Amino acid sequence: MRAIVVGAGVAGLTAARDMHRAGLEVLVIEARDRIGGRTWTADVGGVPVDLGGSWIHGPFGNPLSAEVEAAGWDWKNDGSWGMGLSVFIEGQGWAPAHVASSLVATQADFDGDEATAALGDDASYSAAAEWYVEDRRLSGDARRVARFGIEWLEAGLNIGGLPEVASVSGCACYHLHPGGNAVISGGYIRLVDSLADGLEIQTGSPVLSVEHGAEVIVSTERGSHRADRVVVAVPLTIIQRGAILFDPPLPRYQLAASRLAMASLEKVVFRFDDHFWPDHGRRMTFVSDDRRFPTWIDMSHHTGAPTLVAFYNPKATPGLTDRPLDERARMALGVLKTMLPRCPDPVAVRCTDWLNDQLALGSYSYVPIGATPNDMRTLGTPASNALFFAGEHTVPESFGTVHGAYVSGRRAAAAVLA
Numbered sequence: 001m002r003a004i005v006v007g008a009g010v011a012g013l014t015a016a017r018d019m020h021r022a023g024l025e026v027l028v029i030e031a032r033d034r035i036g037g038r039t040w041t042a043d044v045g046g047v048p049v050d051l052g053g054s055w056i057h058g059p060f061g062n063p064l065s066a067e068v069e070a071a072g073w074d075w076k077n078d079g080s081w082g083m084g085l086s087v088f089i090e091g092q093g094w095a096p097a098h099v100a101s102s103l104v105a106t107q108a109d110f111d112g113d114e115a116t117a118a119l120g121d122d123a124s125y126s127a128a129a130e131w132y133v134e135d136r137r138l139s140g141d142a143r144r145v146a147r148f149g150i151e152w153l154e155a156g157l158n159i160g161g162l163p164e165v166a167s168v169s170g171c172a173c174y175h176l177h178p179g180g181n182a183v184i185s186g187g188y189i190r191l192v193d194s195l196a197d198g199l200e201i202q203t204g205s206p207v208l209s210v211e212h213g214a215e216v217i218v219s220t221e222r223g224s225h226r227a228d229r230v231v232v233a234v235p236l237t238i239i240q241r242g243a244i245l246f247d248p249p250l251p252r253y254q255l256a257a258s259r260l261a262m263a264s265l266e267k268v269v270f271r272f273d274d275h276f277w278p279d280h281g282r283r284m285t286f287v288s289d290d291r292r293f294p295t296w297i298d299m300s301h302h303t304g305a306p307t308l309v310a311f312y313n314p315k316a317t318p319g320l321t322d323r324p325l326d327e328r329a330r331m332a333l334g335v336l337k338t339m340l341p342r343c344p345d346p347v348a349v350r351c352t353d354w355l356n357d358q359l360a361l362g363s364y365s366y367v368p369i370g371a372t373p374n375d376m377r378t379l380g381t382p383a384s385n386a387l388f389f390a391g392e393h394t395v396p397e398s399f400g401t402v403h404g405a406y407v408s409g410r411r412a413a414a415a416v417l418a
């Protein structure tokens with residue numbers, strides 16, 4: 001039997017690897033000139049840095065952990081996000097420990113199901129943040145940073161949406177594996193390369209259409225390929241825009257896709273000559289009225305060189321999406337110098353731009369108000385005996401993650417083989 005996989009991200013490569021192992025003849029067709037999709041380990045100032053996904057969120061019970069262990073790769077665990085977190089409030093300076101603790105406590109304590117029970121199914125993260133600080137009777141700076149944490153760190157960065165748009169009940173379907181957050185030494189490229197090992201992959205070939213009748217015909221600008229089965233593993237936004245023409249059309253899938261949303265998380269990577277920051281610079285939150293560059297994480301122990309990464313949602317700060325990347329890098333450095341005035345100039349800087357990447361148009365999917373996790377389930381359902389789907393946006397329990405993509409690929413391959 002011959003199968004085609006469209007998209008060489010973790011979802012597509014996992015599906016292809018499993019089918020290939022089971023003896024199918026498999027061709028992977030990828031639009032980019034590289035494989036890995038939204039995982040992308042790149043060289044920044046001579047060291048490997050993950051510009052897309054970097055952590056295995058919750059390695060205990062995480063399906064990716066078995067891959068890592070079987071391959072024998074080394075990995076380092078950063079623990080939970082709150083560990084060693086320092087908070088800087090613009091205009092005030094470093095917040096006292098009890099204020100930083102209230103942010104950490106909020107991150108551990110805020111529960112989507114509890115907020116939904118209090119506010120109903122249509123609650124946004126903005127409403128939930130307001131409810132939470134009232135319910136927990138927080139005041140002063142503790143109230144301000146707790147609210148900032150729910151709106152701009154949980155909704156704005158972790159979910160990657162705008163707090164007035166992201167649905168608390170919809171996103172509560174995410175299942176958080178325990179065990180902190182781990183990074184594979186050398187980056188996610190090791191997983192990608194291992195999944196791709198031995199596969200036939202055609203890169204630089206955007207798929208234009210998929211005919212799925214008695215036979216599958218997948219067409220690209222370079223020609224058409226015939227097969228018995230096809231797994232389509234492209235991002236949500238590709239389905240939303242109708243960038244691949246399905247024949248017969250898939251109105252149910254189009255409707256489900258149109259209800260869901262794509263997040264926008266970006267990184268600015270700074271590589272320095274010296275590890276100049278003090279211990280409290282390992283994880284910093286910058287609280288400001290315009291929400292620019294709120295999270296900073298020391299990645300030096302992963303890259304092997306002094307490296308700080310700013311995480312931000314460009315849509316959270318008015319006017320930021322219109323600014324060129326070099327200007328954003330300067331703004332981010334300004335934030336860093338505000339927090340750590342002895343900060344020298346970096347030796348290398350790299351900004352991501354997933355939002356304008358035409359093969360991603362954002363970072364990962366989430367459930368906005370008006371959609372439900374069932375929309376993600378619909379997008380993961382086989383359309384026929386010949387057409388199957390994978391991608392992080394098809395797994396409501398782990399949407400927005402590499403392990404979600406991996407699970408979806410395994411599920412699609414199992415369905416094809418069944």
Ligand SMILES: Cc1cc2nc3c(=O)[nH]c(=O)nc-3n(C[C@H](O)[C@H](O)[C@H](O)COP(=O)(O)OP(=O)(O)OC[C@H]3O[C@@H](n4cnc5c(N)ncnc54)[C@H](O)[C@@H]3O)c2cc1C
Nearest residue numbers: 007009010011031037038053054055207391392401402405
């Ligand atoms: C900045 C950032 C940080 C992140 N951090 C983390 C993290 O720390 N941990 C975590 O678990 N997850 C993280 N994620 C999310 C994670 O990277 C993604 O959920 C996951 O990689 C998605 O995999 P996928 O295979 O579903 O999609 P993709 O990786 O996007 O793969 C889809 C592939 O389809 C290709 N394609 C698109 N259109 C076509 C076409 N017409 N024809 C052929 N090919 C096409 C694309 O080029 C792409 O290669 C992060 C993402 C970003 C952007």
